[in-house]
Amino acid sequence: MNTFANMIDRAGGVFVLPVAIAIVAFFLIGAPSSWLTLTVAGLSMGLMIFLMASGLSLVFGLMDVLNFGHSAFVSFGAFVAASVLAWLGGWLGADSIILNSLALIAALAAAIVFGAAGGWFFERVIVKPVYKDHLRQILITMGALIVAEQLILATWGGTPVNVPRPHFLEGAIILGGSSLEVYRLFAFVVGALVYAGLYYLLNKTRIGLLIRAGVENREMVEALGFKIDRLFIGVFMLGSALAALGGAMWAGYETLITPALGAEMMVIVFIVVIIGGLGSIQGTLLGAIVVALMQNYVGYLSPKLALASNMILMMAILLWRPYGLAPAVK
Amino acid sequence: MNRTLSVKIIALTIWGLLLFSPFLFQDVRQVEVAARICVFIVLVASYDLLIGYTGIVSFAHTMFFGLGAYGVAIAMKQGDNTWGYWIVGALAGVLVAAVLAVLIGLLSLRVKAIFFAMITLAAASVALVLASQLSSFTGGEDGMTYSSPDIFKPATKLLTDDEGKVARIAGVRMNGKIAAYYFVFFTSAVMFWVMLRIVGSPLGTVLKAIRENEARAEGIGYRVVAYRTAVFVIAATTAALAGAVYAAWLKYTGPDTTLSFAIMIDILLMVVIGGMGTMWGAAIGATLMVLAQYYLRDLMEVASDATSAIPLLPELLSPDRWLLWLGIIFILLVYFFPAGIAGTIIRGRAK
Numbered sequence: 001m002n003t004f005a006n007m008i009d010r011a012g013g014v015f016v017l018p019v020a021i022a023i024v025a026f027f028l029i030g031a032p033s034s035w036l037t038l039t040v041a042g043l044s045m046g047l048m049i050f051l052m053a054s055g056l057s058l059v060f061g062l063m064d065v066l067n068f069g070h071s072a073f074v075s076f077g078a079f080v081a082a083s084v085l086a087w088l089g090g091w092l093g094a095d096s097i098i099l100n101s102l103a104l105i106a107a108l109a110a111a112i113v114f115g116a117a118g119g120w121f122f123e124r125v126i127v128k129p130v131y132k133d134h135l136r137q138i139l140i141t142m143g144a145l146i147v148a149e150q151l152i153l154a155t156w157g158g159t160p161v162n163v164p165r166p167h168f169l170e171g172a173i174i175l176g177g178s179s180l181e182v183y184r185l186f187a188f189v190v191g192a193l194v195y196a197g198l199y200y201l202l203n204k205t206r207i208g209l210l211i212r213a214g215v216e217n218r219e220m221v222e223a224l225g226f227k228i229d230r231l232f233i234g235v236f237m238l239g240s241a242l243a244a245l246g247g248a249m250w251a252g253y254e255t256l257i258t259p260a261l262g263a264e265m266m267v268i269v270f271i272v273v274i275i276g277g278l279g280s281i282q283g284t285l286l287g288a289i290v291v292a293l294m295q296n297y298v299g300y301l302s303p304k305l306a307l308a309s310n311m312i313l314m315m316a317i318l319l320w321r322p323y324g325l326a327p328a329v330k
Numbered sequence: 331m332n333r334t335l336s337v338k339i340i341a342l343t344i345w346g347l348l349l350f351s352p353f354l355f356q357d358v359r360q361v362e363v364a365a366r367i368c369v370f371i372v373l374v375a376s377y378d379l380l381i382g383y384t385g386i387v388s389f390a391h392t393m394f395f396g397l398g399a400y401g402v403a404i405a406m407k408q409g410d411n412t413w414g415y416w417i418v419g420a421l422a423g424v425l426v427a428a429v430l431a432v433l434i435g436l437l438s439l440r441v442k443a444i445f446f447a448m449i450t451l452a453a454a455s456v457a458l459v460l461a462s463q464l465s466s467f468t469g470g471e472d473g474m475t476y477s478s479p480d481i482f483k484p485a486t487k488l489l490t491d492d493e494g495k496v497a498r499i500a501g502v503r504m505n506g507k508i509a510a511y512y513f514v515f516f517t518s519a520v521m522f523w524v525m526l527r528i529v530g531s532p533l534g535t536v537l538k539a540i541r542e543n544e545a546r547a548e549g550i551g552y553r554v555v556a557y558r559t560a561v562f563v564i565a566a567t568t569a570a571l572a573g574a575v576y577a578a579w580l581k582y583t584g585p586d587t588t589l590s591f592a593i594m595i596d597i598l599l600m601v602v603i604g605g606m607g608t609m610w611g612a613a614i615g616a617t618l619m620v621l622a623q624y625y626l627r628d629l630m631e632v633a634s635d636a637t638s639a640i641p642l643l644p645e646l647l648s649p650d651r652w653l654l655w656l657g658i659i660f661i662l663l664v665y666f667f668p669a670g671i672a673g674t675i676i677r678g679r680a681k
Contacts, residue, residue: 066444129665136664138387138447139602143660146595150654263591267455270448311456314449318437 014325015282018289025297033178038296044184046285046292047191048253051246052265053272053284054198055239061215061279063232065127066134068141070243071269072148073118075262077111077244078251079156082163084110092164100166108248115244119237127236145262152259160258163251187249194242198281211235215279271314277324286325337672341610344617345519352511353502359624361511367620368518369576374600375525375612376568382607383529384561385541387443390434390450391597393457394566396589397430398423398573400461403474403583411477420574424567431566435559458589473584482510482578510579517575521568526609528564537561538607592653596623599656602663605670614671627652 022039029035056070084107085092091103126144130136169186172179202208213221214228222228250265251257268291276287294313299306317325344367347354351364373395380386401423402416409415430453438449461468468474480486486506502508528534539547540554548554577583586592596619604615634647667674 060444066448068447126661134443135381135385135387136668138444139598139664140661142595142598143657143664146653146657147661150651150657154651154654263455267452270452274445274448274452308456308460311452314452315437318449 014321015286017286017325018293021290021293021297025293025301028301029297033176034300036175036178037180038300039293040180040188041184042293042296043289044188044191045253045296046289047195048187048246048249049265049268049272049292050191050285050288051194051249052243053269053276053288054194054281055236055242056269057273057276057278057280057284058211058235059232059239060273062211062228062235063131063214063218064134065131065137066141067122067127068138068266069122069126069145069148070141070239071262071266072145072152073115073240073243074247074250074265074269075149075152075259076118077115077247078163078257078261079152079161079259080114080244081107081111081248082161082251082257083156085164086162089164092166097168100168104166104169108245111244111248112241115241116237118244119240120233122240123233123236149259149262152262156259158259160256163255163257165252165255169252183253187253190245190249194245195281195285202281207231207234268310271310273324275314275317275324277321277327280326283324283326290325333676337608337610337614337675341613344613348515352508353499356502361507363620363624365511365514365579367617368514369572369579370596370600370616370620371613372518372521372525372572373569374597374604374616375522375609376565376572377597378601378604378606378609378612379525379528379537379561379565379568381601382605383534383541384537384558385443386439386558386562387447388450388562388565389447389594390454390457391565391569392589392591392594393450393454394427394431394569395573395576395593396457396461396583396585397427398570398575399577399583399588400468400573401426401570402574402577403469403476404467406476406478406577407469407474411479413479416479416574416578419577420571423574424570427566427570428563431563432559435562436555439555439558439562454589454591454594458585458591461585461589469584471585473582473587475582478510478578478581480506482506482513514575514579518572521571522609522613525568529609533557533560541607595653595656595660599660599663601670602660602668603670605672605674605676606668608670608672608676611670611672618671623652630655 025038026032026035029038052071052074055073056067059070060066085103088103088106091099094100122144126140127137130140165183169183172181173185174180200208202212210221210226210228210231214231218228247261247265250261254261272287272291273284274287275290276283276285291310291313294309295306298309348364348368352361355361355364373391377388377391380388380391398420401421402419405415405419405422409418434450434453438446462471465471477483483506486509487504536547536552536557539550539552540557544554573588576588580587600615600619601612602615603618604613605611630647630652637647663670669677
């Protein structure tokens, strides 16, 4: 038993979990082609969820602030991107890949800028007055979430909004009998790039060093003379922008979005950060991929269970590790 | 003057008005409002046990409320409208609520408050989705309508006059509607009284100690997790009972009346408005919010029509945007009056 545990530890500890899930699912599903489709779908979904969840996790790790209004940025990102895409319909419909991608980039950029600006406003107005008071923090960010949702309803209306996609992201690649949607591959690439960027930022740069130091011991960093408040608002804006980007990507994936999108995603995002452990990017990625893989596999194997599967998964993991799989050192 | 006393007097006045409301306000809608206030006072008071007295933030309170209501609804829909089925349904709902509360409590009350808030939120949304998905069992999005026990039917004569017609006392017809209202009123009053006793008991003192300083309470020798789980179960079963009572009154149970997130927000608002950590404040908060819900919407409708010439304003003032304004009021309240009405009165102006 001990040697087995050692073996798992050497192979990467808890980070083997998605691989283990994928292998178990492979035997349960039986058909390699469907398994590949589901795995790719799960991975791309996981990376989109990672985009939404990473900000929440970082903000909590750095400042002990849990933002219940985080999902508002997801919805705002989705709707802003949808509006920009609809507005640039001419470019999108054009027969040139360059114009198509320009429209897509404009939409994603608009979502990011909106998310960052919204994050700045949110941090200054809503969160700042209630640092260090968890109860009021929860209440106030919840109130802000309601207001944000209502603003979305007032601006875009309650009816579902159609999200146009550029042509080159439509369709699917057939690979050995399994069809892989192009958009999913695109989402996977974007998510992986963002993860790589975040990893570089946190582990190779001076700012990243400060952020990690702040997560570990805020007072010490302050005592050494760094303005952690300024760092924090930067992280908050970054997190909100990433959530908006995730929302925009998700909008393109769903192609039909409603104002309830944020609330739906919020639950998944919460489950992800709880499973992964708050405060660490690696944990969040792990949680996101585990949740998304589970959702896809269970949805295929027994659709009725899909709903409860994430909840059961969260309960099981909390029983095993009460602080999540890979929490930041605290 | 003793400030705590004045809060009690306000709350008791509310209860007194509720006691005589069928006689004071003879409109059907107003009695509806009064019954809703009764149920929500209990719901808010039980939530205050958690958030105000013990410092636990749970977003699953509507789930427990819904369990009681759905228990009654399913039992009375599958069976018939006798008291037996009401009791069976209510007991089943309360039991499921208690078991779920123990599970959630033992599993997650030992970690940080923030984890608990997130876990209850996730559980509540799963419950909401389940209720709308299992439509053969729960009626789905449409909910269920069913008959209430015979004694609550408007045709029932509680008292008859000489001619065998329904008797009137002070101009109010003594029919089943009165019986239904007083059923709601007295069960709510009893539950509220029980919670007052809990808060005043040694258990209540321990809960406050846990809220103020968890480590110290643990150090003195109280098992914090056990106490927290216990109060979570008490709050959950009370909410489930309130749901069962409300289901008998409404004769309808659906996601919008019991489980929806909007109701959770209502409860939060009521607690914050009334004052966290004061049972009496719950009565004040619930009353104000329910009244505002019923009558402010009419006002917003008028305001929206009046400003129809100005762009954007009517859109923001329309009754559908009701939650927007509630949200803003909520944020402002948490900033400026975190103690709520009752708390502000008790503490006085000095901060």
